[in-house]
Amino acid sequence: MVEFDKRARGAITQNAQALIEYNCLQGDVVRKRLVYLLLSVMLLVALPPQAEAEEPQVMGEAAALIDAQTGMLLYGKDAHKKMYPASTTKVLTALVALEKAKASDVVTIGANPIHAGGTSIWLAEGEKLTLEELLYALMLNSANDAGVAIAEHVSGSVEEFAKISNERAKQLGAKNTHFTNPHGMPNKDHYSTAYDMALIGREAMRNKELRQIVTTVHHEIPRTDPEAQKYLFNHNKLLWSKVFGYQGATGLKTGYTVEAGQCIIASAERDGRELIAVVLRTEGNNLWTDAKILLDYGFNNFQNRQLVYAGKVMTNLPVKYGKTSVNLVASENYFHTFPKQGASDLQINFEPQEEILAPVVKGQILGKVVLKDGERPVAAINLVAAEDVQRDWFAVFKPILSWGLPPFLFLLWLRRRRRLLKIRRQRQARRRQYADYLQKIT
Structure with missing residues (x-):
């Protein structure tokens, strides 16, 4: 049997002790059950010790590799350095266009x-094409004129479209990105990073219409002018080249300007996993070899494992003033990318709500599962109520009755006693009066 790596085993032991101490303090048997469940997950993620894989040797000035499913950064070389993105800009342009308009729109x-x-x-002024046809020209032929036409159709101007694009980039977590145009022509205020472009590429591949476009090798668009360019051919050699092609390539976009150098956002799928690789400012054929090196590194050295299952009951907790207890389920699936070699000290902690009060509504957030890699937070998944829990009014008034009824009964007893005492005194007074009357008449 392979022994666990000492560092990983030590981390697991420390976390186990901390969790058990916490739950002993809570004194909650149900929560202890969850602790043992989570400890089993921790044991699951500890991997047998092997020699760690060597990092890829990339010629490009900046690079990033992320897993499309988990979004985890698997490799970075100056991944957060601000650089010119050239025509890889068009990935965000296409994404925003499909989110803000319809592919069937006719663009003048x-x-x-x-x-x-x-x-x-x-393109000729007054010419009419659908937004979809312009997107094919944008993504396959890298047509800058198509980019401007798309921007003006979506938002009225290039400047307004840039504002929308920058807002969308921030939503995706691309915090070091600022675009001034839809095509990537050089501008000192037009920049991004390898990591940010990977995030943008990841979101782009989630859009089915855009995914269809970027995986297309050649496409024909209708043009009224018989001399106009109708045949489009994808510049991404990873999709079709016998020399530079990559098995499982799914996209995404290349780019080049003198200022930016050769750039690429490359995506590929293999054995159910998809990776997004970005290389900025490289030269010549290094563009293809760098992308392939990154993708090989990701597929060969990492694997995804599901740690949390959406809708699965993880624990059952009491509800104060509730008719029943409540089942807590994970609000979403969570996958984590682990190295195939080496060991992981991923920590999983359960943070329940301190007190759950009735009524409880199905879907109400009542806690969370927090995952950390050392001190770095990795993810937090909400735990929500699996069902409604109605308020038990007897349970609500029980404390009142328990604390209030004895004093109330004592007051009633005291009042009755005082009343009886008063009646007794009145009787005694009448008896004395009667006795005095009898004494007078005799």
């Missing part, structure tokens, strides 16, 4: 797209 080309500069499909 204005005067501005023809002055976009850089790569284009030579």
Whole structure:
């Protein structure tokens, strides 16, 4: 039997002791059951010790690799350094466009797209194309004029579209990203990071329409001018090249300017896992080899495991003034990416609500499961009520009756005693009066 890594085993033991001490203080048998459940999870995530894999040697100036399912950063090289993203900008442009408009929208080309500069499909003012067709031109042929046309259709101007794009980037956690245009032409205020672009690429691949576009190798769009460019071919060689192709490649977007160098957001799927790799500022064929090295590193050295199951009962807790106790279930699934080699000291802690009061509504948040990697928080999953719990009015008034009834009964007894005493005194007074009367008449 393979022995556990001492560091991982020590971390698990410390966490086990802490959890048991906490629950002993609580004195709650039900919570102890959850502790042992979570301890079993901790034992599950401790992996046999092996030599850790060597990090990939990437030629690009900045790089990032994340798991598309968990969002975890698996590798970074200056991953948070602000750099020019070139045409990888168009991934966010396409995502925002599909979220704010319909692919079937008919777009009338204005005067501005023809002055976009850089790569284009030579759109003509007054020409009509659907938003979907413009997105194919944007993502396959990297057409800057299509980017301007899309921006103006969605928000009225390039400047307003940039504001929307920046807001969407912040929502995705891309905190070091600021765009001024929809295509990535150089601007000192137009920048991002390898990590931020990976987050944007991850969200883009969740959009089914956009995913279909970026996996397409070639596409034909209708043009009224017979001389206009109709045939589009994807610049991403990972999808189709016999030399630079990558098995399982699913996208995403390349980019190039003199200032930015060669850039790529590459995605690939294998054995049910999808990875997003980003390389910024590399040269020549290093663009493809860097992307492939990153993807190989992620597939060969990491694996995903589900630790929390949505809807599964994790514990049962008492409800004060409730007719019954309440089952707590996880509000969502949680997957974690673990290294295939080495050991993990992932800590899992249960933080219940101190006191649960009736009534309880199904879905009400009553605690959470917190996961930490050392001191770094990894995730927090809410624990919610699996069902309604109605208020037990007898339970509500029981404390009142327990504390208030004895004094009340004592007061009643005292009042009755005083009344009886008063009646007795009145009788005695009447008897004395009667005795005095008899004495007078005799």
